[in-house]
Amino acid sequence: xxxxxxxxxxxxxxxxxxxxxxxxxxxxxxxxxxxxxxxxxxxxxxxxxxxxxxxxxxxxxxxxxxxxxxxxxxxxxxxxxxxxxxxxxxxxxxxxxxxxxxxxxxxxxxxxxxxxxxxxxxxxxxxxxxxxxxxxxxxxxxxxxxxxxxxxxxxxxxxxxxxxxxxxxxxxxxxxxxxxxxxxxxxxxxxxxxxxxxxxxxxxxxxxxxxxxxxxxxxxxxxxxxxxxxxxxxxxxxxxxxxxxxxxxxxxxxxxxxxxxxxxxxxxxxxxxxxxxxxxxxxxxxxxxxxxxxxxxxxxxxxxxxxxxxxxxxxxxxxxxxxxxxxxxxxxxxxxxxxxxxxxxxxxxxxxxxxxxxxxxxxxxxxxxxxxxxxxxxxxxxxxxxxxxxxxxxxxxxxxxxxxxxxxxxxxxxxxxxxxxxxxxxxxxxxxxxxxxxxxxxxxxxxxxxxxxxxxxxxxxxxxxxxxxxxxxxxxxxxxxxxxxxxxxxxxxxxxxxxxxxxxxxxxxxxxxxxxxxxxxxxxxxxxxxxxxxxxxxxxxxxxxxxxxxxxxxxxxxxxxxxxxxxxxxxxxxxxxxxxxxxxxxxxxxxxxxxxxxxxxxxxxxxxxxxxxxxxxxxxxxxxxxxxxxxxxxxxxxxxxxxxxxxxxxxxxxxxxxxxxxxxxxxxxxxxxxxxxxxxxxxxxxxxxxxxxxx
Amino acid sequence: xxxxxxxxxxxxxxxxxxxxxxxxxxxxxxxxxxxxxxxxxxxxxxxxxxxxxxxxxxxxxxxxxxxxxxxxxxxxxxxxxxxxxxxxxxxxxxxxxxxxxxxxxxxxxxxxxxxxxxxxxxxxxxxxxxxxxxxxxxxxxxxxxxxxxxxxxxxxxxxxxxxxxxxxxxxxxxxxxxxxxxxxxxxxxxxxxxxxxxxxxxxxxxxxxxxxxxxxxxxxxxxxxx
Numbered sequence: 047x048x049x050x051x052x053x054x055x056x057x058x059x060x061x062x063x064x065x066x067x068x069x070x071x072x073x074x075x076x077x078x079x080x081x082x083x084x085x086x087x088x089x090x091x092x093x094x095x096x097x098x099x100x101x102x103x104x105x106x107x108x109x110x111x112x113x114x115x116x117x118x119x120x121x122x123x124x125x126x127x128x129x130x131x132x133x134x135x136x137x138x139x140x141x142x143x144x145x146x147x148x149x150x151x152x153x154x155x156x157x158x159x160x161x162x163x164x165x166x167x168x169x170x171x172x173x174x175x176x177x178x179x180x181x182x183x184x185x186x187x188x189x190x191x192x193x194x195x196x197x198x199x200x201x202x203x204x205x206x207x208x209x210x211x212x213x214x215x216x217x218x219x220x221x222x223x224x225x226x227x228x229x230x231x232x233x234x235x236x237x238x239x240x241x242x243x244x245x246x247x248x249x250x251x252x253x254x255x256x257x258x259x260x261x262x263x264x265x266x267x268x269x270x271x272x273x274x275x276x277x278x279x280x281x282x283x284x285x286x287x288x289x290x291x292x293x294x295x296x297x298x299x300x301x302x303x304x305x306x307x308x309x310x311x312x313x314x315x316x317x318x319x320x321x322x323x324x325x326x327x328x329x330x331x332x333x334x335x336x337x338x339x340x341x342x343x344x345x346x347x348x349x350x351x352x353x354x355x356x357x358x359x360x361x362x363x364x365x366x367x368x369x370x371x372x373x374x375x376x377x378x379x380x381x382x383x384x385x386x387x388x389x390x391x392x393x394x395x396x397x398x399x400x401x402x403x404x405x406x407x408x409x410x411x412x413x414x415x416x417x418x419x420x421x422x423x424x425x426x427x428x429x430x431x432x433x434x435x436x437x438x439x440x441x442x443x444x445x446x447x448x449x450x451x452x453x454x455x456x457x458x459x460x461x462x463x464x465x466x467x468x469x470x471x472x473x474x475x476x477x478x479x480x481x482x483x484x485x486x487x488x489x490x491x492x493x494x495x496x497x498x499x500x501x502x503x504x505x506x507x508x509x510x511x512x513x514x515x516x517x518x519x520x521x522x523x524x525x526x527x528x529x530x531x532x533x534x535x536x537x538x539x540x541x542x543x544x545x546x547x548x549x550x551x552x553x554x555x556x557x558x559x560x561x562x563x564x565x566x567x568x569x570x571x572x573x574x575x576x577x578x579x580x581x582x583x584x585x586x587x588x589x590x591x592x593x594x595x596x597x598x599x600x601x602x603x604x605x606x607x608x609x610x611x612x613x614x615x616x617x618x619x620x621x622x623x624x625x626x627x628x629x630x631x632x633x634x635x636x637x638x639x640x641x642x643x644x645x646x647x648x649x650x651x652x653x654x655x656x657x658x659x660x661x662x663x664x665x666x667x668x669x670x671x672x673x674x675x676x677x678x679x680x681x682x683x684x685x686x687x688x689x690x691x692x693x694x695x696x697x698x699x700x701x702x703x704x705x706x707x708x709x710x711x712x713x714x715x716x717x718x719x720x721x722x723x724x725x726x727x728x729x730x731x732x733x734x735x736x737x738x739x740x741x
Numbered sequence: 742x743x744x745x746x747x748x749x750x751x752x753x754x755x756x757x758x759x760x761x762x763x764x765x766x767x768x769x770x771x772x773x774x775x776x777x778x779x780x781x782x783x784x785x786x787x788x789x790x791x792x793x794x795x796x797x798x799x800x801x802x803x804x805x806x807x808x809x810x811x812x813x814x815x816x817x818x819x820x821x822x823x824x825x826x827x828x829x830x831x832x833x834x835x836x837x838x839x840x841x842x843x844x845x846x847x848x849x850x851x852x853x854x855x856x857x858x859x860x861x862x863x864x865x866x867x868x869x870x871x872x873x874x875x876x877x878x879x880x881x882x883x884x885x886x887x888x889x890x891x892x893x894x895x896x897x898x899x900x901x902x903x904x905x906x907x908x909x910x911x912x913x914x915x916x917x918x919x920x921x922x923x924x925x926x927x928x929x930x931x932x933x934x935x936x937x938x939x940x941x942x943x944x945x946x947x948x949x950x951x952x953x954x955x956x957x958x959x960x961x962x963x964x965x966x967x
Contacts (some may be wrong), residue, residue, distance in 0.1 A: 049853040061842030635837040638798060639899070640826025641854050642819060733798040733825070736837055737789055737911050 049077070050645060056650035068621050072614065072654075073661030076713055079610040080665025081672070084709050086603045088673055088702050096595040096693035101585045101593065103283045105270065105461065107156060107553030108562050109569070111142060112586040114581040121590030122160070135159075136580075140551045146554060151565045153557045154280050157549035158471045160270040164403055166426035166438070167265060167418070171200055171256040175248065182243045186358035192381045196354060197251075201232050204259050207591050227254045267427065269299070270461040271469020273544045280555045283452060287422030290444025292492055295541050297468050299441040301419065303448035304459030310702040314348035314392070315411060316342055321394070322403050327682050331396045342394050349388035353381065355414045359589040364388075367409055417665030421445050431474025432666060439471050442537070453692035454683075466544040475548050528725075546689055554582075590619055595691065604632065611713075615720045618657075622650055622724035626731065633728060645728040650725035651718050658717040662710035673701045743810040745907050745939040746772040747793050751804035753790050753962075764790040768802070772941060774850065774906070777933045779950050780943045782959035788943040791959065794899070795919035795941060796829060797821045817877040826855055830900030832910035832942070834927075836892040838884035838899075847899045855903055870898040874928060884904045890910040890921035897928060901936065907925060908932075914949055926952045 062069045101110055105122055112120050113134030120133050136142050136157075143155045178193040208228060212221045230236060231251060240247055274292045277283055287303045301310075307319065321341050324330050332338045348450050356364060360385050368374075368387040375390075376385035400614065419425055421443050428438045451460055520687045547704075556565055566582050586593035626633065633646055681720035683689040751764040765787045772778055772795075780788050793799040796804050798821075801812045807813070808828055813821065825831075838847045848867045852858055858866075871877045874894040884892055891914060900908050910929070914922030926949055933940050942949075950956055958966040 049856050049858075053850070053853045056846075057839070064841055124783075159776075496815060529950075627902065631837060632839060635833070635839065635851075637822065638796070638831050640822060640903075641743050642822050669847065733796075734793050734831055736831070737793065737798075 047552060050432075050648075051717055054645065054648040054652050055656070057525050058656055059650050061649070062653055062656060065621075065625065068625075069657050072618055072621065072657050073209075075610065075614040075617065076661030077665035077668070078638055079614060080662035080713055081608060081669045082610065083607050083713070084601075084666055084669035084702075084705050085672055086607070087705055088605060088669075089697075089699055090596060092697060093599070093691050096697065097593075097596060097691050098585065099145050100283070100449075100452055100455070100690055100693040101589050102555075102559065103281055104452060105158075105281065105553065106585040106588045107280065108556040108559055109566055110551055110583050110585070111146065111552040111554060111569075111580050112136065112551035112583075114579045117583060117592065120581075120583055120588050122590045123589050131685045133550055136549050138291070138547060139552065139580065140546055141285040142552060142580060145572055145578060146552075146569060149569055149572065149643075151558055151561055151567060152558050152569075154276065156272060156276045156553040157466060157544070157553070158270055158272045158552055159466065159548075159550035160268065161429065161469070161473055161475060162266050162268050163268050163427040163429035163472055165265040166428055167262045169256065169259045169262050171197075171259050172252075172463075174200055174354070175251055176255060179243070179248055181357060183246075185242075185356055188380055189358045189361065190241070190666055192353070196350075198237065200259075201228070201255070202396040204228060204255070205232065207260075208258060224258050228258065232253050233564070237246065259392055267305065267462050269427070269461050269464050269469070269472070271464050271466045271473075273466055274300070274463060277463065279448075280553070283449040283662070285448055285450045287446045287448050289443070289668065291447070292444050292465060295538050296309070296444070297441065297465055297537050297539060298444045298449045299425070299462055299464040299468070300422075301443055302459055302462050303453055304447050304455065305462060306417055306419070306446055312339070312351055312416055314345070314351050315406070315414075316407055317345050317348065317418055318403055321345075321399065324615050325399065328684050329682065332394065332399060345394060346389050346392040349385055349392060352410055353387055354415060355387060356384075360413045364410065364413065370637070371405065409522055419443055423543065427472060429472040431472070435474070437474065441468060451694035452690055454686050456686040456693065465539075466549065467539045467693070471546055473548075473550075594692075611716070615717060616719050618717060619651040619724040622721055623727060625650075626724075626728040630726075630731050630735050631738070633731040634733055637733035638736040643646045646729040646731070647722075647725050650728050651721060654721040654725070655714055657710055659710060666706050666710050670701060670706055673699050677701065679735045744807070745774045745776065745809060746941070747771075747805075747807040747810070748791075748794070749805050749807070750805060751793065751794060753787075753799070765794075765961055767803075768964060770957065770964065770967060772907075772939055773781040775933070775937045776955055777870045777953055778942075778955040778957060779953035780941065780957045780959060781945055781950055782965075783945065786843045787962040788959055789871075790962075792941070792943055793909055795907070796813055796831065797824050813868075818956060820834040826851060826903065828906055830903065830905040830908040830938075832893070832896050832900050832913045834907065834912040834914070834915045836884070836889070836896045837897055838892055839886060843881050843883050844876055844887070844895050847895055848883065848902055851899060851903045852877045853918055862966040866902060870901055873932070888921075889917050890925065892923075893917060893925050894928065896931070897925070901932060901938070904936070905938065907939045907941065910940065912943055912945075914944065914946055919948060922946065922947065 055501050110122070114138055117132040139155075139157045143157075146152055146155050174193060174196045178190070181189040181193050205228060206220075208224055212225070215221050227250075231254075236247070246508060275294045278291060286300075289300075290296050292300060308316065311319075321332065323339060324335070324338055324341075325332070330338055353361075358380070360391040361380055365375075365380060365384045365387060368384075368391055373387050373390045375383040375386040388484055389406075392401065424440050424442045426438050426440050428436055431437045439724060449455070449459060537691055554569075556562065562584050566584060573582075586596075635645070636646060636727055676699045680698045681692070683695050683697070684694045689695055744773075747767065748768050748770040752763065752769045755764055767875075770855060780791060782788055791801070795808075797806075797808065797813055797816075800816070800821075805812050805814050808824060811824075813824065816824065829835055835948055839850065842850065845867055848870060849863055852863045852866065860930045868877070874897055876891060876894055876898070879887060880893060884895065885896065900910075908929075915924055915927070918926060927943075929940055930952060932938060944950060956966065957964060
């Protein structure tokens with residue numbers, strides 16, 4: 047028996063050598079399969095782990111609970127389309143919390159609710175008027191001239207805009223007023239004579255001219271209302287970048303670092319950031335990379351943004367500084383000269399980028415208003431509440447936060463965090479004060495309260511008077527009064543308010559994260575027994591399509607491996623059958639001189655087994671080296687989605703020895719088993735074939 | 742005393758398309774131990790079929806073949822294979838050495854399949870036979886490095902390694918020149934004498950025939966002379 051085995055292996059090896067091209071092809075294919083399998087599965091596991099880490103310790107927790115009456119699935123990072131998911135509510139979180147916290151593996155219960163709101167922004171005219179006012183205050187003639195030029199330019203634009211609106215608007219009266227006002231402001235004398243801080247003129251521009259222009263493009267902000275204290279304690283990736291977190295019982299908002307960097311930062315700085323990130327992270331150069339080239343080309347156009355925020359002293363300083371680093375101008379006049387210098391400064395290439403980036407942030411950025419919103423300022427969030435009203439809530443920005451390692455991620459990082467009380471306000475839940483306010487508003491505007499069933503008739507029935515909601519009303523009201531926004535609800539609230547009442551969903555953090563499924567099943571049982579209408583999902587489901595990413599990649603990977611494997615098996619079987627034809631006489635001879643069928647079978651299986659072992663072990667070896675190298679160097683996340691999946695800017699894959707050892711064994715075993723059919727075919731060669739003479 | 746091989750009223754019919762071909766018709770033959778017999782006849786006379794039946798590579802359609810008194814028609818593939826291994830030795834027209842093995846390994850091959858020998862026992866037997874066929878110097882050579890005569894010597898050694906009682910040779914000299922062929926026949930005859938091995942071989946070479954102690958002539962599947 048042993049001798050036979052040794053003989054089989056010996057003969058198999060000799061044959062493999064004899065038919066080495068074939069051996070090489072099959073081994074190569076299995077080597078590739080083994081390599082892709084090990085590398086792919088290792089990376090997948092690493093991504094899955096880091097993603098799990100990203101998700102669990104940013105907003106999801108291990109489990110999420112929400113109403114079982116939900117029409118849509120909970121998707122914390124947004125579904126496939128950015129719609130408003132209808133996930134129902136937990137009208138009183140206490141019931142849920144009390145029950146859930148009874149489970150021994152539950153560490154904490156963090157109530158939440160998220161939605162989207164519009165950020166009220168001023169317009170360009172407001173910005174220029176502010177700059178003009180500053181320049182007038184300081185009495186810097188040339189800067190004043192510069193600002194007036196900016197203003198004139200904007201007024202000309204406004205003139206064209208108004209002409210279009212006049213054709214469309216039904217409110218002729220308003221259009222006439224706008225036209226008259228604008229005409230006044232555009233008289234050459236009007237601005238020319240503005241040389242000192244003339245409050246009357248400035249007020250006119252502020253309150254009569256600026257409102258004519260629409261707002262800047264509205265910015266939609268995702269916000270998450272929660273108990274910030276609990277949130278901070280439970281989500282380890284939460285980190286303040288600037289300002290301070292909201293104190294318990296304090297209304298306000300924490301801006302997302304990512305949102306502020308990508309949407310509320312001055313364009314010139316954003317372009318610098320973008321280039322820097324791509325050069326550092328993705329290791330590209332400016333030259334030759336289409337994306338970078340386009341960004342670099344945009345940069346010199348942004349000089350205006352810098353110029354617009356400098357006063358005379360700052361302009362002089364900057365001009366002198368730019369001169370000191372070799373950027374000169376022949377222009378005598380300060381502003382014109384600085385403009386030319388800035389344009390030159392903003393021309394970047396691979397040689398000067400690093401310096402320019404540092405110089406920009408060191409010398410120019412501190413002089414600018416770098417962000418549209420900064421901690422300490424108050425913003426107005428406007429949302430369409432569930433009851434259909436537009437609700438505006440002023441909120442003080444306390445700070446800027448991020449999720450550590452996910453600074454660049456588009457997914458976890460786009461949520462701005464506010465307190466649950468503000469959330470309820472924006473969501474449209476009525477508290478006593480807002481109910482009273484609504485009553486008052488209804489009385490004032492004589493709105494008829496109607497039921498949903500009667501609404502159609504009330505709106506479109508014969509008795510219904512045409513009512514149109516005019517969004518301009520709000521803006522007008524704001525500009526006619528002084529810019530003092532009186533908060534509807536007070537700035538502070540009793541802590542009990544966020545510990546009771548409405549939440550949409552809640553994160554559940556577990557003590558032992560490995561027991562997610564078990565805990566989930568037990569909690570579900572508890573809900574059932576208590577008759578609580580609650581739905582539990584794990585972190586993966588809670589994050590919608592993002593959480594499914596790993597599964598999708600796994601399917602694709604498995605499919606690719608399957609294809610490689612099937613091709614390999616077809617080639618193996620084919621080669622055995624062709625090999626049988628070539629070796630009929632040899633096989634017949636072995637059979638004639640006393641070798642059993644099993645011996646012949648053994649030789650062919652051994653040939654496949656050895657080939658696949660060699661190939662797959664080689665693949666495993668290469669995969670090991672590759673993964674070790676990657677582990678040393680790390681894989682840079684090429685984009686923001688990948689940053690999230692990698693749970694940071696780089697993924698350092700780990701080697702899984704069990705995968706390295708098991709893969710070749712499994713591959714060889716499967717290949718060998720799959721070749722049994724063809725090998726049996728070979729074993730059926732008749733011993734009499736030995737006698738056949740080829741003529 | 743039992744015959745080495747007994748063939749009793751054996752017929753063999755092969756299907757050929759929709760018809761049948763009668764390769765052997767009611768053959769009745771006995772081979773005694775130690776005979777040196779040749780089966781002669783033109784192509785298609787049934788030589789090969791007869792040898793296949795004696796060689797346990799095929800079973801008769803009718804009648805019975807006895808190898809040392811043991812009937813083969815009821816045996817399955819496994820038993821037939823074992824019988825070939827233990828009782829029979831084969832020499833082929835085109836030598837049929839296993840290409841990936843060297844001289845020593847080719848000769849050793851049946852012993853390894855048979856099993857139950859120590860490596861020394863195997864080596865001793867192989868060496869002895871290599872001496873006998875005069876190939877000791879070529880022990881490490883591959884079959885494709887040998888001449889035709891040398892290859893057939895290896896084949897003879899391989900056929901004898903399990904000490905079979907019967908050696909079957911299918912036209913052993915057909916692929917050799919006449920002087921080499923003669924030397925091979927001499928060798929076979931010497932072995933036949935020294936080992937008391939029964940030799941049955943087919944040929945249509947008259948030179949070979951004259952060395953035989955008995956000549957069986959076949960024509961159209963029937964025995965003309967025995």
